[in-house]
Amino acid sequence: xxxxxxxxxxxxxxxxxxxxxxxxxxxxxxxxxxxxxxxxxxxxxxxxxxxxxxxxxxxxxxxxxxxxxxxxxxxxxxxxxxxxxxxxxxxxxxxxxxxxxxxxxxxxxxxxxxxx
Amino acid sequence: xxxxxxxxxxxxxxxxxxxxxxxxxxxxxxxxxxxxxxxxxxxxxxxxxxxxxxxxxxxxxxxxxxxxxxxxxxxxxxxxxxxxxxxxxxxxxxxxxxxxxxxxxxxxxx
Numbered sequence: 029x030x031x032x033x034x035x036x037x038x039x040x041x042x043x044x045x046x047x048x049x050x051x052x053x054x055x056x057x058x059x060x061x062x063x064x065x066x067x068x069x070x071x072x073x074x075x076x077x078x079x080x081x082x083x084x085x086x087x088x089x090x091x092x093x094x095x096x097x098x099x100x101x102x103x104x105x106x107x108x109x110x111x112x113x114x115x116x117x118x119x120x121x122x123x124x125x126x127x128x129x130x131x132x133x134x135x136x137x138x139x140x141x142x143x144x
Numbered sequence: 145x146x147x148x149x150x151x152x153x154x155x156x157x158x159x160x161x162x163x164x165x166x167x168x169x170x171x172x173x174x175x176x177x178x179x180x181x182x183x184x185x186x187x188x189x190x191x192x193x194x195x196x197x198x199x200x201x202x203x204x205x206x207x208x209x210x211x212x213x214x215x216x217x218x219x220x221x222x223x224x225x226x227x228x229x230x231x232x233x234x235x236x237x238x239x240x241x242x243x244x245x246x247x248x249x250x251x252x253x254x
Contacts, residue, residue, distance in 0.1 A: 061242060068152070070246030071188070071232065078240070118187055124240065131176055131236060135187035 030055045034119050034136035041109055042144050049104045049139050051119030057134075058124040060102040064088065064115040071118065077102055078124060109143040116140050147171065148235050150245035158253050163220040165248050167233030170214065176236040177209055179218045181229045182247065188232055192218060223252045 032053045041047055053060065061076035063086075073086030075094040083094050091113055093105040102121075106113060119136040148169045157163045165179075176195055180188035192207040194200045194216065200207045206219040216235075220227055230247040237243055 059240075063244075068246070071244040073242065073244075076242070116185070120242075132178065132190050132193055133180075133188075133234075133242060135189070138185070138187050140185075 030134070032119055032121055032134050032136040034117075034139050036139060037137060038140050040142045040144065043110055044108050047106050047109060047141075049106075049117060049119075049141070051102045051104065051136060052100050053102075053121040053134070054100065055121065055123075055134065056099065057121035058099070059131075060096065060119065060121045061086070061133075062092070062094065062102070062104045063118045063120065064113075065118065066115050074104065074117075106141075109141075111143050114141060114143050147237070147243045148233055148245040150231075150233050150248045152246060153249040154251045155248055156251045156253060157223050159223060159225060161223050163223045163227065163250055163252070165218040165220075165231050165233075165250065167216045167218075167245055168214055169216070169233075169235045169243075171235065171237040171243075172211075172214065174214075174235045174237055177207070177216045178234040179205075179207060179216075180232040180234060180244075181227075182232055183229050191231070220250075223250075225252045225254045228252045 058079045062074040063071040072088045077083045077096040117139045120133040122133045179191045182188040194207040194209045204221045208217045232247045233245040
């Protein structure tokens with residue numbers, strides 16, 4: 029089944045304790061992206077990647093790191109989490125082609141993170 | 145000006161009515177436009193994609209695109225309570241940046 033898999037789905041952690049949220053897709057998509065969603069603020073892009081070893085900042089990158097060593101994986105790293113990073117996180121992927129249905133985003137199920 | 149703007153709602157319509165959702169975008173070279181539906185706490189799911197001016201119909205859903213006015217809309221005919229959700233407009237900008245609006249919350253009243 030074609031899908032984007034995120035783990036963990038739920039996590040409660042404490043300030044300063046490094047954590048990684050994994051994201052993996054099995055559709056050979058070039059484009060991968062991380063979003064956070066907070067009430068009233070919609071989906072805000074954290075980082076995105078056009079392909080292996082190519083990453084770029086989105087609108088809210090502060091406090092986050094990413095890497096794209098393999099095409100299928102795009103982990104989100106919080107080196108020193110703070111309470112303002114409590115949020116619902118989504119990973120998504122697509123082919124990178126304009127004007128075609130191939131660029132529809134497929135989302136993971138989401139990861140709800142609470143930082144105490 | 146926000147890159148993709150939507151009215152946050154809630155938009156309330158009676159069951160069986162037509163719901164009309166609107167979205168404007170700022171990047172004139174945008175080529176790809178999407179409507180996603182999101183239930184509370186769930187991931188967004190694609191409802192419609194549209195790439196050229198005019199209307200595109202899929203079942204009870206019709207997307208309308210007007211590039212000259214930088215406007216995209218979604219019509220939901222025969223609205224059902226199960227359509228109650230937040231609808232996200234998304235645009236791929238000229239630099240291949242996926243940009244989402246903040247969403248319009250739709251409530252279909254039984």
